[in-house]
Amino acid sequence: MMREILLDTETTGLETALGHRIIEVCCIELRNHMPTGRHFHAFVDPGRDIDPDAERVHGISRASLIGKPVFADIADALLAFLGDDPIVAHNAPFDFGFLDAEFxxxxxxxxxxxxxxxxxxxxxxxxxxxxxxLDALCRRFDIDLSQRTTHNALLDCRLLAQVYVELLGGRQPGLGLVASRSSRAAGLAAPVARTQRLVVVTEAELEAHAAFLARYVKDPFWSSIDHSNGEPAANAG
Incomplete structure (x- = not known):
């Protein structure tokens, strides 16, 4: 199965050239575009102050990061989780740029x-x-945003996992996708199982439908269709 890593970061500011650093990183493993339940998540002590504008966005204070590992402490585990697989991110050049600066x-x-x-x-x-x-796409796809009071990497990854599936065309009916126990335990977006149901129409319902149509449509063209094979009936004029 195809493996992808969905990734998000939070930072002290917007510019690596100004020395801004990563303070939170989250990765979610996807198989065939769906979360497996495996994820990597860490807060990082950046060794510097956080811009007030950035803190207002993600709600992470400098004080809350004191005592957290520095990036060097998590780099090997992060790279091992990323592997060599595609990395999915929202505004990916931003996240790639900050990771590259740390590396x-x-x-x-x-x-x-x-x-x-x-x-x-x-x-x-x-x-x-x-x-x-991400907010606009969640609203477009009717994805619950009620918990997103700030931008944190873990929640953003969970939302993006759902958005990504919708951008690729949505969950297709009849695939029999079932959420794994690990996905539910991790609180990640789970695929919805869907089934197809055959509806059988009775003769009485067909007759009632024909009588209804006869009141409004004279000689409808579909009356000449043989519904057993989709071809015009043999006696069609």
């Missing part, structure tokens, strides 16, 4: 851009001219 400080190579899957780019291609923020 560079440790003399590690940058992430290959061939692995990048940017859901903002997908959304703008699918819905040109419409808002492509």
């Amino acid at each position: 560079a400080r440790l003399s590690l190579p940058p992430l290959s851009r061939a692995r990048m899957v940017d859901t903002v780019a997908i959304a703008r291609k699918k819905y040109p001219g419409l808002p492509a923020s």
Whole structure:
């Protein structure tokens, strides 16, 4: 099965060139675009202050990060979880840029851009001219945003997992997808099982339908269709 990693980060600010750092990173494992329940999540002590504007967005204070591991402490585990698989992120160049800056400080190579899957780019291609923020896409796909009072990486990943499936065309009926116990335990978006049901129409219902149509339509063209094979009936004029 195809493996992908869905990723989100929170940072001290917007510019790596100004020395801003990662303070939270979350990754969710996907198989065939659906969460498996496996995830990686860590808060990071950036060793610097957080811009007030950034703190207002994600709600993470400098004080709350004192005593958390520094990025060097989580780098190996993060890289092991990422593996060599595609990485899905919303505004992926931002997250890739910050990860590359952290890896560079440790003399590690940058992430290959061939692995990048940017859901903002997908959304703008699918819905040109419409808002492509995560909030806007959640509203478009009727995904619950009630818990998103701030932007934190773990919740954003859970929301993006649902958005990503919808951007790819949604869950297809009849596939028999069932949420795994690990997905439910992790609180991740779970696929919905759907089944197809055959509806049998009785002769009485067919006669009532024909009588109803006769009141409004004279010689409807579909009366000449043999419904057993979809071809015109043999006695059609």
